[in-house]
Amino acid sequence: MIKLFGFGRNLGLIDASPFVVKVHAFLKVAKLPYKTVSGAQNLGKSPKGKLPFIVDGEKTIGDSQLIIEYLSNKYTIDLDEHLDQQQKACSYLITKSLDENLYWCLVWSRWQHEATWQEVKNSFFKGIPFPLSKIVPKIVRKKTLKALQAQGIGRHQEAEIISIADQTFSALSVLLGDQKYFHGETISLLDISAYAFLSSLIDSKLNNELCVKARSYPNLIDYCQRFQKKYFPV
Numbered sequence: 001m002i003k004l005f006g007f008g009r010n011l012g013l014i015d016a017s018p019f020v021v022k023v024h025a026f027l028k029v030a031k032l033p034y035k036t037v038s039g040a041q042n043l044g045k046s047p048k049g050k051l052p053f054i055v056d057g058e059k060t061i062g063d064s065q066l067i068i069e070y071l072s073n074k075y076t077i078d079l080d081e082h083l084d085q086q087q088k089a090c091s092y093l094i095t096k097s098l099d100e101n102l103y104w105c106l107v108w109s110r111w112q113h114e115a116t117w118q119e120v121k122n123s124f125f126k127g128i129p130f131p132l133s134k135i136v137p138k139i140v141r142k143k144t145l146k147a148l149q150a151q152g153i154g155r156h157q158e159a160e161i162i163s164i165a166d167q168t169f170s171a172l173s174v175l176l177g178d179q180k181y182f183h184g185e186t187i188s189l190l191d192i193s194a195y196a197f198l199s200s201l202i203d204s205k206l207n208n209e210l211c212v213k214a215r216s217y218p219n220l221i222d223y224c225q226r227f228q229k230k231y232f233p234v
Contacts, residue, residue, distance in 0.1 A: 001033050002071075003055040005045065008038025010123055012205035014232060018103065019064040020052040022196035026068050028231040029187055030077045040124075065099075068189070079189045087183060091190040094175075097168065098197045104153040105165040106200055109210040111144040112154055116208040158209070166213050172198070173217040180226070195227045203228070 004027065006020035015021050015038075027034045034054075046053045048062035054071075061070045072078065080088050110120045125137045148154025153161060172194060176182055182190045201214040202224045215221060 001035055002027065003037055004034050004052060005037045005042040005054065006052045007040055007042075008036070011120075013200060013203060016124070017051055018106065018196040018200040019050075019099075021199060022064045022192055023052045023054065023067050025192045025195055025227075025231060026071065026079075026189075029079065029192065030071065030075065032071065032075060032077075068192070079187060079192070082186050083183055083188060091183075091188060094190060095193040098193050102165060102168045102197050104148065104151050105161055105168075105210060106197070107144065108148055108153050108161055109201075109208050110206070111141055112148055113158070113208055113210075116206055117141070119206060162209050162213055165210055169214055169217055169220065173220055176219055176223060178219065191227070195224060199224050199228070 004020070004023055006024075007016045010016040013021070014024055024036075042051055042053075043049060046062055047060055050062065052064060052067065053060060053062040054067050056070075056074070059070070061067050080091065083091065110116055121137045121141075125133060125140075128136055145154060153164075156164070172182075179185070181187050182194060198214065198220055201211045202221055204211055
């Protein structure tokens with residue numbers, strides 16, 4: 001059976017990482033049996049030093065996109081078979097926008113936003129014994145803030161970051177419209193990524209400005225609820 005290594009449930013989410021949620025969603029939609037192995041200690045076992053990764057028999061695969069490509073090829077799954085070439089190309093570019101743009105807005109909202117950071121710290125580092133409980137969060141946060149600065153999002157003002165993210169929310173809302181999925185009545189790979197990122201904000205127990213902005217689009221809320229009810233029923 002496929003083993004999916006992730007962080008585990010946190011912040012009211014299936015997993016704290018949208019990239020782990022993306023693989024969860026793919027496995028559910030593809031109806032592939034799997035089990036989860038949760039915990040930050042999985043980072044030390046990862047072939048790329050990040051989560052998620054999967055173990056499938058003798059194979060260990062890291063990175064959500066490479067995992068989905070591997071599973072699609074091995075198990076002959078094509079969630080985009082109903083799309084034409086132009087739709088596939090647009091879906092790929094939108095997915096990369098979520099991976100490389102919205103993701104960093106999400107990271108900022110959890111790690112740099114001061115009010116949210118306190119809640120994130122209590123959730124992510126719960127159970128760590130003293131004195132590590134005082135040291136580890138500071139080290140991890142410092143490393144994350146450095147990454148935010150290097151990527152560029154961390155250099156912006158809060159209002160600018162909210163605006164950047166809102167342009168993505170607005171575009172997704174327009175693309176979705178009143179459809180069931182982003183390409184109509186049939187789910188596609190774009191939905192796997194869109195749900196993973198939208199859910200990380202809309203369904204989070206956090207109530208920072210970024211989450212509130214994501215929740216200002218009724219059709220995106222309905223989309224997450226439909227997806228969750230079908231593939232991740234409580």
